[in-house]
Amino acid sequence: MASKVVARVSRHNWHRNTDLVELRRSGYVPYTKRNDRHYVPKPMRVHARSEACEALTALSQVMAANCDYNPDSDYPFEIMAPMEKLAHYMGVLHVYNNGRKAYDVALNALSVMEQLQYAIVMHDKDTDSGQNKPLRIWLSEKFFTSRGIAVDEIRQWLGQFRTWAIKNGLTETLRTKYERHLLRIEHIGIDLKNRHSLRNRLKQIKRWVVSPDLAREKERAVGQLEDALDTIENSERLDAVLDGLQGRINASAKGKRKANPFYQAFVSWSGKAMPHQVVQLEAALKKDQPGLLPRDPESYYRQLLERAGQL
Secondary structure, eight states: OHHHHHHHHHTOOGGGOHHHHHHHHHOOOOGGGTTOTTOOOOOOOSSOOHHHHHHHHHHHHHHHHTBOOOTTSSSSSBBOSOHHHHHHHHTOOEEOTTSOEEOHHHHHHHHHHHHTTSEEEEEEEOTTTOOEEEEEEEEOHHHHHTTTOOHHHHHHHHHHHHHHHHHTTOHHHHHHHHHHHHHHHHHHTOOOTTOHHHHHHHHHHHHHHSOHHHHHHHHHHHHHHHHHHHOTTOOOOHHHHHHHHHHHHHHHHHHHHHHOHHHHHHHHHHTTSOHHHHHHHHHHHHHHSTTHHHHOHHHHHHHHHHHTTOO
């Protein structure tokens, strides 16, 4: 899944990003002025410099590559690498002769991503260095939707990721990796127990990831199973209850596919077409109508099929 997200963010044109245009129009706060109460943001020119766009693209790529896409994690889309490592991957980490490390380019790019609400950053004092720095980072839903990745695509990719992990026996490995990450965070001294607003925001992202239909179906399934187990005098066998629940889940999935006919038709056609043809069609449509996919996904896939001559 990481490769799919990295491919999408690599093709993103920041000059056409409406969120960045609005932020620069009103002015944003540099990272060094983040704690200055008296700093007043100044309006900037609409189009960012190429160096700033390259820094945003590089940071997006390394964050997407080091993101936790396991849907079973407590808080999904957490970056599993420290900020210093991300700067190293970006190629902007500078180490002085006295051992001091600097990565202002990465910090400024992260500050812009945070003000765009593409990333959720937890700032705190590092116990090792004693400096206040970004210690935990999560990707928000806007990070994906701003790059033209629809909610249904994210849910489909996460489902495929889970299936792949189960098929290859990697669920335990992923769980161990996540627990090792939590141990590193605990060593630094970071705790989310008293950060209620942050926890609620992260839970909101997880609810966005999980399909509402699937969540409601799960609640109904759990309730019916509990009723079946509590009702001892009921002669109906448990396997019959499970078969009925599975049938309803399959019917719900079929209804979901019928609700998105153009998307399903596009997935079917793109699997048979040449990859470069699909990429060219998507790039041309996104250039003509940049905000169509997050605004109206079905219309986006319908126009793709029309341009491909499938309608």
